[in-house]
Amino acid sequence: MSAMPTIRSREMRVAHDIPISKTLPFWEGLKQGKILATKCKKCGKLHFPPVADCSCLSSDMEWIELSNEATIETFTHVVVRPATFQHEKPYTVAIGRLKEGVRVLAWLTNFKPSEIKVGMKAKLVAKQTPQGQLTYEFTRPE
Amino acid sequence: MQKVAVIGVGNSKFGNRNDVNVQELAFEAVKQSIEDAGVSPTDIEFVAFGSAGAGAWYEESLPAVTISEYCGLTGAGLVRCEAACATGSAAFFTAYSAIASGYAEITAAIGVEKMRQIDTPTAMEFIGRSGYYTWEFHNFGLTFPAYYALHATAHMAKYGTTEEDLALVAVKNHKYASMNPVAHFQNKITVDDALSSMVIAWPLKLYDCCPITDGAASVILASEEKVKELKIDTPIWVAGIGYSSGTANLSKRLDYVGLEAAVQASRMAYKMAKITPDQVDFANVHDCFTIAEIMAYEDLGFCKKGEGAKLIREGQTEIGGKIPVNVDGGLKAKGHPIGATGCSMIYELTKQLREEAVEKSRQVPLKNYIGLAHNVGGTGHYCYVTILRR
Ligand SMILES: [Zn+2]
Numbered sequence: 001m002s003a004m005p006t007i008r009s010r011e012m013r014v015a016h017d018i019p020i021s022k023t024l025p026f027w028e029g030l031k032q033g034k035i036l037a038t039k040c041k042k043c044g045k046l047h048f049p050p051v052a053d054c055s056c057l058s059s060d061m062e063w064i065e066l067s068n069e070a071t072i073e074t075f076t077h078v079v080v081r082p083a084t085f086q087h088e089k090p091y092t093v094a095i096g097r098l099k100e101g102v103r104v105l106a107w108l109t110n111f112k113p114s115e116i117k118v119g120m121k122a123k124l125v126a127k128q129t130p131q132g133q134l135t136y137e138f139t140r141p142e
Numbered sequence: 143m144q145k146v147a148v149i150g151v152g153n154s155k156f157g158n159r160n161d162v163n164v165q166e167l168a169f170e171a172v173k174q175s176i177e178d179a180g181v182s183p184t185d186i187e188f189v190a191f192g193s194a195g196a197g198a199w200y201e202e203s204l205p206a207v208t209i210s211e212y213c214g215l216t217g218a219g220l221v222r223c224e225a226a227c228a229t230g231s232a233a234f235f236t237a238y239s240a241i242a243s244g245y246a247e248i249t250a251a252i253g254v255e256k257m258r259q260i261d262t263p264t265a266m267e268f269i270g271r272s273g274y275y276t277w278e279f280h281n282f283g284l285t286f287p288a289y290y291a292l293h294a295t296a297h298m299a300k301y302g303t304t305e306e307d308l309a310l311v312a313v314k315n316h317k318y319a320s321m322n323p324v325a326h327f328q329n330k331i332t333v334d335d336a337l338s339s340m341v342i343a344w345p346l347k348l349y350d351c352c353p354i355t356d357g358a359a360s361v362i363l364a365s366e367e368k369v370k371e372l373k374i375d376t377p378i379w380v381a382g383i384g385y386s387s388g389t390a391n392l393s394k395r396l397d398y399v400g401l402e403a404a405v406q407a408s409r410m411a412y413k414m415a416k417i418t419p420d421q422v423d424f425a426n427v428h429d430c431f432t433i434a435e436i437m438a439y440e441d442l443g444f445c446k447k448g449e450g451a452k453l454i455r456e457g458q459t460e461i462g463g464k465i466p467v468n469v470d471g472g473l474k475a476k477g478h479p480i481g482a483t484g485c486s487m488i489y490e491l492t493k494q495l496r497e498e499a500v501e502k503s504r505q506v507p508l509k510n511y512i513g514l515a516h517n518v519g520g521t522g523h524y525c526y527v528t529i530l531r532r
Contacts, residue, residue, distance in 0.1 A: 004160040006259075009201045018276060049277045049391065074299070074398045076291035077344040078283065082267035085283035093282050095292060095393055103393040105278050113344075118299035135281040 022052035025063050030126040030134040035066045037102060048102040068124045070096030070138055075108055075116055096122055096138055108138040146241045147369050147377035148530065150179025150362035151489040156477035157326040159356035164193075164200050164256040165212035168358045171482075172213040172252055175360035180372060183214035186362070187246040192223045192233030192253040193481035198268045200256035209254065219246070226272050227430060228519030229253060230359065230484020231526035237363050238380055247368045253486070254358040255479035265354050272520055274390040287351050287431060288343040289392065289521040294433035295345060296398035300448070303436060305345055307451040309336035311432035312349045312474060314460060319471025321504045326355045326477030350432040355477030359485035361492075378492045381417070381512065382529035384410025388522040399448075401522030404441035408516065411527040412443075417512060419443035422529070424494060424506040425465060426487040428518040429472040435459075438516050439467070442527070466506045469494075484526065487515035495532040508532075 020027055026049075029036040037048040042058035048066065053059045075094035078085075085091075094108040094116075104124060108116065122138035129135060152174025154167055162170075176183060191206035202208050206222040209215075219240070225232035230253030237251035257265055269286040271279050278284045297303045313333055319325035331349060339348035369377045386406035389395060396402070412418060419442060427442065429435035436450035444465050445453045453459055459467035470476050470490040473483060491513035499505040511532035518525050 006160065048393070049274075074292045074296040076288045076295060076346075077341070078285055078288045078291075079340070079344065080266070080285065080287070080342045081263070082270045082283055082285055083261075083263035084267060086263055088283065091283065093284055093288055093292070095398070103395075105282065105284070105391070105393040107282055118295065133281065 023050050026050045027134055030136060031128060033126045035068070035124060035126050035136055036063050037066050038062065039064045046100055046102055048104060066102070066124070067099045069099050070104065070122045070124050072096050072108070072116070072118060072120050072122055072138070073103065074118060077113055092116065094122070094138055096124065098124065106137050110140045143242045144244055145366040146238050146363055146380045147366070147374065148361055148380070148488060148492050149364045149369060149372065149374045149377060150175040150181070151492045152178060152360040153324050153486055153489040154358040155324050156355050156357035156479060158258050159256070160258060164202055164205055164254060165209050167256060167356060168209040168252060168254045169213055171358035171360040175250070175362050179362040181248060181362065185248050186215055186218050186250045188219035188237065188240045188249040189215050190221055190223055190233040190236035190249065190251050192229040192251065192484065193255055194224055194226055194229045195255060195257065195268060195480060196222070199265055200259050205254065209252065215250070225524040225526070226519030227428065227478065227480050228484055228517040228524045228526050229481040230486065231515065231517035231528060232484065232524070234361060234484055234488055234528065235383055235385065235526060237361070238383060241363055241365050247365045249363050251361045251363065251485055252358070253482035253484055255481040256356050257354045257479060258356050262354065273392065273523070277391055285343055287346050290431035290433055291343040291346045292392065293398045293437065293521070297433060297437065298345065300399050301451065303451040305337060306333060307436065307454060308345070308350050308432040309333045310454045311429060311435045312336045314454070315429060315468050315472040315474040318469045318504055319475030321501050322470050322476060325471040325475055326353050327471065327475040346431055346433070352430045352473040352478040355479045357477055357479030357482045357486065359482045359489050361485050361488045376496045376532065378495050378530050378532055380528065381531040382411040382415030384408055384414065384527045386410070386525050390523060392521060400437050400441050401518060401525065403522045403525035404438065404516060404518060404527070407525040407527040408442045411529050415529040415531070417529065421510050421512055422465060422514045423508050423510055423512050424469065425467050425514040425516065426470065426472070426490050427467055427516040429468055429474045430478055432474065434518065435467065435472065442514070442516055461504065461506055469504045469506055484515070484517040487517060488528065488530070491515055491530045495530060
């Protein structure tokens, strides 16, 4: 990659196994088309992304299914993509605020770029990719 | 608390530095700073080292020790600091604290990054993961330009800031970089060049983004007693340091038109320095992307919220304006070797306050002899604001 002389380091492949046992209902929920958040039984705070432990230090949480109505607060079209997203077409990432007050960051799909505006409505849906990856995205409301 | 002064500064040439390894790159800055201070490596009691990408974009996992050994600093107290893009300021704060607390008399803050030993998509991957990997990168591939693009979109929607306004920041910072021999970019650009450059993460285009840069910067600090003993001509005093942090998930922020951590950090620094924003003669702000410079004007109180674009349109942040900003080229055009940037800001502030700007043409006029450095880590995930006074 350069005209300057170099030696090449040893190559190492890295991937991490990320534990999800404490938030398993969320990942299971995605398979059933549901988007779940956690709510602290002690202080009442609603958490998305879901967490097993609250900032008030209580771990007494309950699972709540979120509505899917979102208002888009901001967005970007990602054209230059990182190494592990090279196979994707350019994608739009948006942050939407749900009726319940929590915000969600996710891809925004099924809109033409020129249609996307701050303040517009979108629907939050759970999704499983053809490769089996569990995710969620904003899409056009019916 | 002991008073602390900057007594020596060094800055390597920034850019594509594949002529040197990370140790050799650090050496360039460390040697300059030690010679500038008029001390020797063995006088330095504690070293706070900053590098964010050790083992990721370059090969060494413990660069603090390899660089200490290489620069003759072995034996000093040693730590590596990480605060993403504010790593250099975190190192500076650590080196400052060691003296302010009374533990040490002479310390060093050394920031280094070697970012160009891997391919660009992999570099973007590492930087993109610098938020909340699980929730914002794993499924959504948010890149660093995209984090700031989310802010640009919101700022444009709320305050009518335009893509031309963003371009003006790039034009200004390229102009000053072309006058700064250590800067990565040496070319001036026009608004049209910026507007017609390729989209990276809309609305940000190539010229809205800082480059991927190799570089090192080093700062030597001393107590008031040592300043007297060493007969330092022009000590530059640390008048105030403020710090704060923001949520890892961008989705947990209350808005996307500013960085709350920067507001909090600057208030803390102003309070410690007992000054108001209008007393600052000039500033180096964290312009990793053009929108970041506009938000910084507002967050630091150089103008009202929403009026940042007006400041750049009116040329108020040029030399001769109300508050010159990034007259070394900023991150945008001097370059942003992540761990080095905070220390490089202190280098520039010190040179300016000593009236030693490398070229007379970019020496800022000084009234109160006060300079401010605003160094943001991530997208307002960390923030340090440092105020220096001659
Ligand atoms: Zn709670």
